[in-house]
Amino acid sequence: MTDHVFYRNLKKQYKEVSHGEGIYLYDTDGNRYIDAASGAAVSNLGHAHPKVIRAMEEQARKVAFSHLSRWTSPAIRELASLTATLAPGTLNKLYLVSGGSEATESALKMARQYYLERDGAASPKHRIISRWKSFHGNTIGALSMTGDKRRQKYMPLLLDFPHIPQCYCYRCPFSCQPETCGVECAHALETAIKEAGPENVAAFIAETVVGAACGALVPHRDYFKIIRQICDRYDILYIDDEVMAGFGRTGRIFAIDEWDVIPDLICAAKGMSAGYSPLGGVIAKDKIYDTFKNGSGSFVHGHTYGGNPLSAAVAAAVVKVLIEEDLAANARTVGAYLLQNLREKLLPFAYVGDVRGIGLMQGVELIKNKATKEPFPAGAGIAEKLTITLMKHGVIVYPGTGNADGENGDQFLLAPPLILTHSQADELADRMVAAFAEFEAVAKT
Numbered sequence: 210m211t212d213h214v215f216y217r218n219l220k221k222q223y224k225e226v227s228h229g230e231g232i233y234l235y236d237t238d239g240n241r242y243i244d245a246a247s248g249a250a251v252s253n254l255g256h257a258h259p260k261v262i263r264a265m266e267e268q269a270r271k272v273a274f275s276h277l278s279r280w281t282s283p284a285i286r287e288l289a290s291l292t293a294t295l296a297p298g299t300l301n302k303l304y305l306v307s308g309g310s311e312a313t314e315s316a317l318k319m320a321r322q323y324y325l326e327r328d329g330a331a332s333p334k335h336r337i338i339s340r341w342k343s344f345h346g347n348t349i350g351a352l353s354m355t356g357d358k359r360r361q362k363y364m365p366l367l368l369d370f371p372h373i374p375q376c377y378c379y380r381c382p383f384s385c386q387p388e389t390c391g392v393e394c395a396h397a398l399e400t401a402i403k404e405a406g407p408e409n410v411a412a413f414i415a416e417t418v419v420g421a422a423c424g425a426l427v428p429h430r431d432y433f434k435i436i437r438q439i440c441d442r443y444d445i446l447y448i449d450d451e452v453m454a455g456f457g458r459t460g461r462i463f464a465i466d467e468w469d470v471i472p473d474l475i476c477a478a479k480g481m482s483a484g485y486s487p488l489g490g491v492i493a494k495d496k497i498y499d500t501f502k503n504g505s506g507s508f509v510h511g512h513t514y515g516g517n518p519l520s521a522a523v524a525a526a527v528v529k530v531l532i533e534e535d536l537a538a539n540a541r542t543v544g545a546y547l548l549q550n551l552r553e554k555l556l557p558f559a560y561v562g563d564v565r566g567i568g569l570m571q572g573v574e575l576i577k578n579k580a581t582k583e584p585f586p587a588g589a590g591i592a593e594k595l596t597i598t599l600m601k602h603g604v605i606v607y608p609g610t611g612n613a614d615g616e617n618g619d620q621f622l623l624a625p626p627l628i629l630t631h632s633q634a635d636e637l638a639d640r641m642v643a644a645f646a647e648f649e650a651v652a653k654t
């Protein structure tokens with residue numbers, strides 16, 4: 210049969226998924242895989258969770274869609290109130306969209322409009338500072354904030370937003386060692402603000418833990434405190450992109466709680482509805498909401514499916530399961546156990562440079578030379594090849610990033626469902642070790 214699907218990668222062979230159960234996915238040939246990527250760090254409750262399916266069914270019977278221009282719903286209000294209870298500080302207002310890029314785009318526009326409402330139409334504050342080796346989404350605004358190779362071919366279309374170096378300790382952009390680290394990567398924000406002119410800058414955006422662009426980079430314990438202080442000093446909003454790290458993945462409901470810092474806006478998606486229905490959101494501080502309310506009275510934005518009752522009911526059910534089953538705590542303990550196991554078993558391989566992460570958000574960096582940290586050649590596709598070997602061993606990881614800019618090793622991300630047990634973590638580690646051993650011969654060539 211002719212296949213009419215316009216695939217993302219037109220040269221790749223795609224597996225056909227049959228069904229999922231818990232942490233496992235099955236293909237239509239009957240093979241079973243550990244979904245150690247949760248799709249794309251999405252399926253945080255695993256597959257086919259009965260409570261979420263029930264909530265979805267119940268809501269679909271009542272009403273699946275009504276538009277936010279006129280309607281709210283009990284499901285939307287319940288989700289917003291759950292989010293307000295869980296989010297830190299006065300982040301009490303939830304703006305709903307349908308995914309991560311829509312969330313970061315919305316935050317960008319919210320930051321811009323906040324200063325227009327507060328300071329008047331002449332406010333020049335519009336630029337958003339972000340970081341290299343980051344990912345904030347694929348739409349043009351989100352891609353302008355993104356700092357990895359995905360943006361290169363669209364450069365003429367992108368907004369002129371400044372980027373600062375990443376908090377990449379394994380390859381510190383400031384050549385620091387842990388003992389000499391002065392968290393220069395955080396202080397770099399101040400330099401960038403001065404260069405852009407604080408009067409022109411609306412916000413700084415950062416992933417709490419870097420995901421897709423650079424394999425689970427966990428910032429220094431002082432990083433976000435310094436960021437918060439700098440943002441306050443120059444009257445700039447701090448946008449925390451928790452599209453991947455939020456809703457339990459790092460061992461906290463919101464990853465930023467690990468740093469005990471309160472952002473102005475939090476972007477969420479993925480784990481918030483755990484893949485059962487597309488959903489994203491921006492959680493805003495009261496001061497931002499009140500500025501809009503007391504100003505023009507509206508946020509000039511919106512996407513058709515944002516805030517549909519079906520996705521909201523699904524997300525409310527997901528969040529309740531997350532709390533009832535204490536899955537953030539599980540991610541913390543099983544994540545720490547898995548990370549230690551993987552460090553012990555994978556770091557001895559000559560081509561494994563770094564195994565890092567927090568909770569169940571972990572990354573592996575592959576390198577050609579351990580002593581010099583020399584990466585594999587750009588275009589060798591080592592991470593992609595290894596992910597295929599891992600699949601042969603029944604493990605799906607988040608597709609690796611190659612070394613297109615020549616500045617880092619190939620990497621991939623591990624983000625299993627937060628329901629992972631200790632024995633499943635053992636099964637995952639054993640399968641990975643077998644795949645890594647088989648791959649040794651390829652890595653040497």
Ligand code: PLP
Nearest residue numbers: 308309310344345346416452453
């Ligand atoms: N922000 C972060 C941190 C992400 O990891 C992603 C997706 O991986 C996005 C934004 C974009 O989300 P989406 O793919 O749902 O548009």
